[in-house]
Amino acid sequence: MQTKILLQDHQIPKHWYNVAADLSSLPAPILHPGTLAPVQPEDLSGIFPMSLIEQEVSHERWIEIPEEVLKIYQLWRPSPLYRAHRLEAALKTPARIYYKYEGVSPAGSHKPNTAIPQAYYNRMAGIKRLATETGAGQWGCSLALANSYFGLKTTVYMVRVSFDQKPYRKNLMELWGAQVVPSPSRSTAVGRRMLEQSPDTTGSLGMAISEAVEDAASHADTNYALGSVLNHVCLHQTVIGLEAMEQLKIVSDYPDVVIGCCGGGSNLAGLAFPFVRDKMNGKQVRLLAVEPSSCPTLTKGRYAFDYGDTAKLTPITKMYTLGHDFVPPGIHAGGLRYHGASAQVSQLRHEGLIEALALPQNACFEGAILFARTEGIVPAPESSHAIRSAIDEAVKAREEQKECTILFNLSGHGHFDMSSYAAYLGGQLEDYAHPEEHIAASLADLPRVK
Numbered sequence: 216m217q218t219k220i221l222l223q224d225h226q227i228p229k230h231w232y233n234v235a236a237d238l239s240s241l242p243a244p245i246l247h248p249g250t251l252a253p254v255q256p257e258d259l260s261g262i263f264p265m266s267l268i269e270q271e272v273s274h275e276r277w278i279e280i281p282e283e284v285l286k287i288y289q290l291w292r293p294s295p296l297y298r299a300h301r302l303e304a305a306l307k308t309p310a311r312i313y314y315k316y317e318g319v320s321p322a323g324s325h326k327p328n329t330a331i332p333q334a335y336y337n338r339m340a341g342i343k344r345l346a347t348e349t350g351a352g353q354w355g356c357s358l359a360l361a362n363s364y365f366g367l368k369t370t371v372y373m374v375r376v377s378f379d380q381k382p383y384r385k386n387l388m389e390l391w392g393a394q395v396v397p398s399p400s401r402s403t404a405v406g407r408r409m410l411e412q413s414p415d416t417t418g419s420l421g422m423a424i425s426e427a428v429e430d431a432a433s434h435a436d437t438n439y440a441l442g443s444v445l446n447h448v449c450l451h452q453t454v455i456g457l458e459a460m461e462q463l464k465i466v467s468d469y470p471d472v473v474i475g476c477c478g479g480g481s482n483l484a485g486l487a488f489p490f491v492r493d494k495m496n497g498k499q500v501r502l503l504a505v506e507p508s509s510c511p512t513l514t515k516g517r518y519a520f521d522y523g524d525t526a527k528l529t530p531i532t533k534m535y536t537l538g539h540d541f542v543p544p545g546i547h548a549g550g551l552r553y554h555g556a557s558a559q560v561s562q563l564r565h566e567g568l569i570e571a572l573a574l575p576q577n578a579c580f581e582g583a584i585l586f587a588r589t590e591g592i593v594p595a596p597e598s599s600h601a602i603r604s605a606i607d608e609a610v611k612a613r614e615e616q617k618e619c620t621i622l623f624n625l626s627g628h629g630h631f632d633m634s635s636y637a638a639y640l641g642g643q644l645e646d647y648a649h650p651e652e653h654i655a656a657s658l659a660d661l662p663r664v665k
């Protein structure tokens with residue numbers, strides 16, 4: 216009865232897996248926000264290094280991980296795969312539940328898997344500073360950490376509601392050398408405009424992205440880094456799924472269902488994309504994205520071309536979207552409050568290879584508490600969505616008296632989310648109904664792409 220399934224340092228994957236090589240149809244083009252024509256690599260070179268732009272559009276199946284990146288990955292990778300024996304016993308389920316624990320990284324989540332290579336490629340391109348956005352603060356911390364390894368400066372635009380809810384995340388970013396600004400801010404033209412329009416806004420990832428992109432585009436020594444959504448980010452995260460596959464082989468198991476919470480889609484992609492390949496080759500495996508019902512991008516959004524940010528500065532991609540103006544309610548899973556989703560996750564969802572499900576926050580916190588009281592780890596509020604869904608799958612297996620294997624991504628720990636847990640335990644958390652009118656209003660403003 217093995218509990219921790221571990222790999223050795225030398226078993227960290229040497230290549231990332233690029234799902235673009237195996238998609239059954241060509242991805243939709245990425246469009247310029249001004250002209251609506253397909254973007255050229257030069258259009259993106261003002262804010263990204265060419266090596267990452269190449270990865271963004273690559274169709275190579277395997278992309279080599281640089282030696283310097285592998286050396287840093289080795290500080291916490293390969294991450295452990297756990298069999299959740301105690302949770303299984305509490306649920307009296309015949310299901311085998313496994314979780315891949317990404318909270319062992321120094322920043323406490325899966326985000327350093329991409330922060331490290333992004334900092335590396337930018338340093339190689341001679342860049343001195345990276346500007347970025349952060350929701351819950353996990354991504355801002357991860358980029359600040361990565362930049363401290365490579366001697367780059369960091370500016371983080373942190374969504375206002377999370378800035379207020381998670382003060383220690385700000386301290387942690389500063390500890391790793393970052394400058395942290397609540398967004399929308401007075402530091403950028405787009406931020407000032409947003410504050411004039413709605414002075415009391417809670418902010419959103421879409422707004423913070425606009426500020427970071429403006430900052431990067433207006434400084435020659437500065438690039439922009441995004442913690443989710445983009446193809447190269449999903450690519451870097453595939454170390455998670457590649458390791459999990461090897462770990463499951465050790466215990467001669469294979470998942471019936473693979474589950475990840477979904478904000479922009481990167482931790483789900485990281486765990487699930489290597490299984491997409493198996494699924495295309497005929498394996499029976501369900502891939503499940505779990506999102507908050509207050510920000511139901513994949514379940515209630517439209518599959519359409521849209522901007523990645525509120526101020527329409529980013530390229531337009533085809534994705535599930537709630538509209539770039541959509542401001543989700545201030546739920547505690549700050550990293551899941553994004554109006555759009557990864558183009559690749561969206562395409563796979565559209566083609567029926569990935570399923571999606573939306574859950575309210577109280578049910579997710581209830582699952583997180585059961586998990587913490589059985590397995591011990593306090594999950595990030597984002598990860599609690601995957602936990603709740605894994606619990607529901609395990610209960611279904613019990614009711615049907617069917618053995619099955621459930622694999623989920625425990626994308627991060629919740630040590631800096633105590634105010635969220637305190638609010639839940641104090642009975643103060645609200646569940647928000649699907650904000651149908653907000654969604655309809657913001658979907659009315661999608662770019663008119665022919």
Ligand SMILES: Cc1ncc(COP(=O)(O)O)c(C=O)c1O
Pocket residue numbers: 324325350351352353354442443444476477478479480481482483549550551595597598626627628
């Ligand atoms: C712990 C954790 N999990 C999940 C997410 C959601 O992002 P993604 O969908 O890109 O994995 C975040 C985002 O901040 C996060 O901090």
